[in-house]
C-alpha cells in the first residue's frame with residue numbers, strides 16, 4: 298500500500314476498430330472473488346445520446362463491486378452473467394446518434410451515475426436525488442470489459458498528464474467528495490474529520506478538503522495506515538475505536554472540535570464518537586454505510602448544538618465539473634495500485650482484506666487480459 302504510489306502501469310490505449318465481440322470479466326453466480334471469469338460478449342452499440350468507451354482502467358468499489366459480487370448488495374438486482382465496473386476511463390471508440398460533445402479518440406473519464414435529466418431534482422441541479430437514478434456496472438453493463446456504452450452526459454474529457462488509473466479513480470469518488478464538501482459548506486481553515494480516511498472515498502475526500510484549505514483529522518484502525526495518512530499530510534491521525542477518541546479530537550483542535558465530519562462507513566461503534574467530536578454548528582456528512590448504518594441520534598444534543606446530519610447520495614453534474622476543474626489545477630485522487638484485469642479476483646481479495654490506502658483499479662490494456 299502507498300498513499301502516493303501512482304498506478305500508471307496502464308497507458309492510454311491506441312483507439313482500435315470496434316469488433317463485434319469483446320473480452321469481458323463477468324460473474325455467473327454470486328460468491329467469492331473466484332466467481333469472476335473471462336467471457337466473450339457482444340460489443341455494446343452506443344444508442345442515441347451515448348458514447349462507446351474503449352476502457353483503459355476501472356475503479357473497484359466496496360459496495361458496487363465487492364458487495365454486489367458476493368450477492369449482498371442492499372438494493373440492486375442483477376441479471377447474471379453480470380459485468381461490473383462503475384467509474385472508468387478510456388478512449389472514445391464510437392458515437393451514438395446526436396452526440397457531438399466528444400469525438401472518437403478523445404480520452405475521457407466516466408461518472409457512472411445515470412440520471413433522468415428532467416425531473417424536478419435534476420432540474421434543480423440535485424441529480425443525486427433523481428428518482429430514476431441508476432449506475433453503470435450495477436443497473437447496466439459495466440466497464441470490466443473492453444468496451445462500455447454510456448450516456449454522453451456522463452463523459453468528461455481528461456486533462457493532459459493524468460494516466461488512466463488516476464482518471465478512473467477521480468471519476469466517481471472525486472465528484473462525491475466535491476459534493477460532500479460543498480453541501481457541508483467547507484471553508485478554508487475548517488477542521489474536517491474523515492472516518493476511514495484510508496478508504497478509496499475517504500482518502501480522496503481528505504485530499505480534496507486539504508487541497509481546498511481545510512485541516513484534516515484522519516482515522517484508521519491500522520497503525521500502518523495511520524503512518525501513511527500522516528505522511529500524506531493529515532494534521533491529526535487517530536484510531537476512531539479508541540475510547541478517548543472524541544477527547545483527542547477536542548484536544549487537537551484547541552477544544553473546538555470538527556467543523557465537518559465525513560462518515561461513509563456507518564459503523565455504529567464509532568458514531569457516538571463522531572458526534573462527540575463535532576464542533577458547535579458542525580455537520581456530519583454520509584455517503585455510505587457498508588458497516589450497518591443503524592445508529593442512534595440524541596435529538597437534544599443535535600438541536601442544542603445546531604448540528605446537521607446530511608445524506609449525500611453521490612456526486613452531481615456541478616460536482617463533476619468542479620472536480621475536473623480542480624484536477625486541471627493539479628488535484629489528484631489517492632490511488633493505491635492497479636491490477637491487470639486478468640487478476641480481477643486478486644484485486645477483489647486485496648480490497649476485501651482491507652489492504653488499500655486509496656482507490657484500487659483494474660487496468661485493461663491489450664496485455665492486461667493475459668497477465
Ligand SMILES: NC(=O)c1ccc[n+]([C@@H]2O[C@H](COP(=O)([O-])OP(=O)(O)OC[C@H]3O[C@@H](n4cnc5c(N)ncnc54)[C@H](OP(=O)(O)O)[C@@H]3O)[C@@H](O)[C@H]2O)c1
Nearest residue numbers: 358359360495496497498517518561584585586587610611
Ligand atoms: N455514494 C457514493 O457514490 C459512494 C462512492 C464510493 C464509495 N461510497 C461508500 O464509501 C464507503 C467506503 O467505500 P470504499 O470503496 O471507499 O471503501 P474501501 O476503500 O474498501 O475502504 C473501506 C474502509 O473501511 C474501513 N473500516 C472500518 N471498519 C471496518 C470494518 N469493520 N471492516 C472493514 N473495513 C472497515 C477500513 O479502514 P481501516 O482499515 O483504515 O480502519 C477501510 O479503509 C462505502 O460505504 C461505500 O458504499 C459511496
Ligand SMILES: [Zn+2]
Nearest residue numbers: 413416419427
Ligand atoms: Zn431526474
